[in-house]
Amino acid sequence: MSHAILVRRLDLGYFIRPAEETDTDQPRVEPVLAYLVRREDDLILFDTGIGTADPGTEAHYRPRRRSLESALAASGVDLTDISLVVNCHLHFDHCGGNPLLAGKPIVVQATELVAARRGGYTFDELVDFPGAFYEEVTGEAEILPGMHIIPTPGHTDGHQSLVVRRSDGTVVLAGQAHDFASHYASDHLARHAALQGAEQPLPGYRPWMERLSEFDPRRVLFAHDCSVWEPPTENE
DSSP: TTTTEEEEEEHHHHHOOGGGGSSSSOEEEEEHHHHHHHHEEEEEOOOOOOOHHHHHHHHHHHOOOOOOOHHHHTTOOOOOGGEEEOOOOTTTTTSSSSSGTTTTTEEEHHHHHHTTSSSSOOGGEEEEESTEEEEEEEEEEEEEETTEEEEOOOTTTTTTEEEEETTTTEEOOOSSSSSSHHHHHHHHHHHHHTTTTTOSSOOOOOOOOOHHHTEEEEEEEEESSSOBBBOTTTTT
């Protein structure tokens, strides 16, 4: 664990979620965010942005892309500098830049890769492209010292998050484990209430919150929300 482990957000555009897919009667504009993690000589890229899609998907989500090359360049990084890719899952708005990183190891849950290859899940050319090189994991894995893959199923069965342990506090790259920081906060508080013995009825929460809590996260970052979750108090 070290202050030398740096985490930087990348803005890779946005899409417009139609009203029928939101909990309101209005469409919602959602950012598409990726993250760079630098640890000594290693540079890890968590998600790679919005990929090519068919005309129907383009019309449905109306994506506006920022190229991965441009986003990296703004951080002083080139595609060739990336050591490792981690995808939270393989929907087209999370793995779109993977073909630009042919030959780089891509860490993904084995169950996610199986689902992506069944068809009707994502776009095949974003999964099995020339030079695609997957490092499949099943469950938890420490991919580098202080950097842990944790399964966080829900949005997809094979969804995973990346826990980055720093000496000034753990950062969780949660991807789409929750759509919004406020949803994570609700689950966190539901768990907290249950542990304090609050009387039922209580809301449920995702079971993997127990595992993430063991890392005592200080910041949780998301793929489609610019907000950042932080604990209510530093000594909670």
